[in-house]
Amino acid sequence: MAYPAPSSAIATTIMRGNRSLDTKPERALRSALHAGGYRFRKHYLIDAAGLRVRPDIVFTRLRIAIFVDGCFWHGCPEHGAKPRANEAFWAAKFARNAARDRLVNERLNAAGWTVLRVWEHETTDESSARIELILNVDRQ
Ligand SMILES: [Zn+2]
Numbered sequence: 001m002a003y004p005a006p007s008s009a010i011a012t013t014i015m016r017g018n019r020s021l022d023t024k025p026e027r028a029l030r031s032a033l034h035a036g037g038y039r040f041r042k043h044y045l046i047d048a049a050g051l052r053v054r055p056d057i058v059f060t061r062l063r064i065a066i067f068v069d070g071c072f073w074h075g076c077p078e079h080g081a082k083p084r085a086n087e088a089f090w091a092a093k094f095a096r097n098a099a100r101d102r103l104v105n106e107r108l109n110a111a112g113w114t115v116l117r118v119w120e121h122e123t124t125d126e127s128s129a130r131i132e133l134i135l136n137v138d139r140q
Contacts, residue, residue: 026068053107
């Protein structure tokens, strides 16, 4: 975990809000894929049946969209936060995020895209191996 433990849910929100668009795991994953000879677009805009999305890594020709999901916002089973303060607020917030992720997946699938989500906590080896698997399946 790259961030110090926040003292409150509000501090967490502020910290997360200040994070750059490119997280460290994202950058590491892109570097690994690039070193492996893969070429892709970063935050390429896809219009998925009216829903505009910018996946973290996009293989345009193969129509593969990769998201590196943050453990906190996307409710990772291992690191998803369960803030004690303002519990209802956070529960609603996380439910909206989950619903948004499902909608994005559905729309992209409907538009002919393959979607893969990896967790920010996965090692670069783990996530790149999962991506390579999909890339190779799609080539057959
Ligand atoms: Zn996690």
